[in-house]
Amino acid sequence: MTPIVKRINQWVVSQNNIKEAWLLVLNQLNKIIRASQTDVEMILYQRLQQKKIKNKSQAIKSIVGNAFSNALIYIFLVNKCHKNIxxxxxxxxxxxxxxxxxxxxxxxxxxxxxxxxxxxxxxxxx
Structure with a gap:
């Protein structure tokens, strides 16, 4: 989730109006998650080498299954902090x-x- 949150934050900071960007980032979420794939795979490879995980493909399925909903929750909570919600x-x-x-x-x-x-x-x- 860290690479996805990092990319979400980077996209928001790159915009002119931060408060409005937290709403607009929802439109970018699919692109952000797809762009994070390489970073996530690198983390999984490192964890596999360190024997923290046994099956990289199973871990990828779990991450993909949770990435979108967790990113939505994160964006929703930050929008509440910015009083957008x-x-x-x-x-x-x-x-x-x-x-x-x-x-x-x-x-x-x-x-x-x-x-x-x-x-x-x-x-x-x-």
């Missing part, structure tokens, strides 16, 4: 922590429940 808005990957979430988010169409496909949910407490 209101304090009453939260982010979670634990849907069970949201009261009545399933009944609020599921859509009923002709006696069938349509469920959203998402790993992370942004919600507001009112």
């Amino acid at each position: 209101p304090n009453w808005m939260f982010i979670t990957s634990q849907l069970s922590s949201i009261p009545n979430f399933k009944s609020a988010i599921n859509i009923n169409i002709q006696n069938e429940v349509q469920k959203p496909d998402m790993d992370i949910v942004i919600y507001a407490i009112i």
